[in-house]
Amino acid sequence: MAQALVQVRGVSKSYYRDSLEIPVLRNISFDIPEGEFLALMGPSGSGKTTLLNLISGIDQPSGGDLVVAGENIARMSEGQLAKWRSQHIGLVFQFYNLLPVLTAFENVELPLLLYKLSKADRRKRVETALTIVGLGDRMDHYPRQLSGGQEQRVAIARAIVTDPTLLLADEPTGDLDKVSAEEIMTLLSRLNKEFNKTIVMVTHDPRAAEKAHSIRNLDKGELA
């Protein structure tokens, strides 16, 4: 059997408040195969965001190994991780995190600045990404000129513009109304089906989770 795209092996994570250890994740192991659309669910404070952050390499585990696309990111230095993220990870958050001074086009272009690409190549990629999310006609709009749902679609375009190995979303519909949330879920599901993107999504919303292939539940730092 082929190796899974993401292998989580005995991962634990603790935070320290003063010298007090607060365990957040305990000995977690599971695989995410390529092309998967996984929903992570669980009560608030169960460690969903923490786990997602470990997989995306913006945080590092206290113990265990995390092999993503053949590389053990639990052992990388910060500089290596930064480079690795720019090549393999697309991130989407609840509050979009667009830069307000940049247009939709420029926001999506931002991660491409870390690549050696000509301006024309960048333009082509940005236009493609924005067209996929259905905002080909809003490229010159600033975030404040867009609705919440549109902002989140720009954020998704930005996450996919580098064609990452993994698309990771933390409550992408958490701040949206029902209709916009529905549109975002349809978009993510399309990205998974049509473009074969591997997606891990944290969500509280059972309706959103329905669109995923599989659901994993976290409870008190352990997989249920």
Added chain:
Amino acid sequence: MLMNLIYRNSFRHKLRTILTVVGLAVAVMAFGLIRTVVDAWHAGVEAAAPDRLITRSSISITFTLPLSYKEQIEKIDGIKAVTYANWFGGTYVDASNFFAQFAVEKGNYFKVFPEFIISPEVMDAFNSNIKAVIVGQKLADRFGWKVGDRVTLIGTIFPGNWDFDVVGIYKGKDQTIDESTWFMRWEYIDETMKEQMPGRAGEVGWYGLQLADPSKAAEVSAAVDARFKNSSAETLTETEKAFQMSFVAMSGAILVLLTVMSWLIIGVILMVLVNTMAMTARERTSEYAFMKSMGFQGYHLWGMITGEAIVISLTGGLLGLALLAAIVNVLKAGLSAWFPVFKIQPLTWILVVALAIIIGLIASAFPVIKAMRMRIVDGLRVVD
């Protein structure tokens, strides 16, 4: 694209940036103005001729020397010519109308001080009329004097009302030469003193000595002072530059104070920008965190934050220089009596631009270090 981001970030909070820039500009203007005044003070010293010595009383510039020294100085080796002059110190209409008044030896003085351009006709008129006066172009402009005017000064050192005939207006041979001096005849004072206070006749404020060879300045001055050692009026002979410096030194304490002030202003500028950058960086914490999550690294953040600080400080600096140029232009006319050369020195321009960049670097250092050290997960948890 990143340049664009830096530029747009700089003007994101328009009001805050404008207030900061205006604050910086006013401070830079004050800094530049102080420097310009201090430079103007020193300009007279820089204009001093290297081939001239000034001999004065060793006690103080306010003590006089006897006229008889002239012949004795002329005999000393290495001296080409000797002339003499005195302060007059009169008041024109009102004490606030200050300008320098020199009573000079007829004929000879302007040979030793050839930087004042005077036509032969004017020279003749000066030499043949004991009440003659030659005034500088700027001084004539200031009081509207023309050749042929009769002007009265009230003496302070030499009491009484003194009438003068304006026989000519001189110009400096270049920009650094003072054009606001009043040159009258030394004999006018002397003749009057002979009549009214014989004890004060034959007094000379200082001698101007022209050297045959400027490189012999040290030996010649030593020889002059040795000549009058142990006499009732000992002398102090120095280069014209050193002599001018002793005037500057009188105001030395003020100059030091001004210079200290100008650097304090730079300190204030730095604090203003430090404050602005700290506020800005705090608000952008989650943005910096997100950029790091995308793979941007420390040096990218450094470029962004420092770039922004430099954009602001340079804008303030350049605006300040523009204000400075305007104000110097306005003040120049009014200050010409004190400062023949009142202009912004190139070093001031360079200094302002260099300091703007350095201040930008320093002001952003703390936010940069904070942003670099910040853990992404912590930065992302900050919701604005």
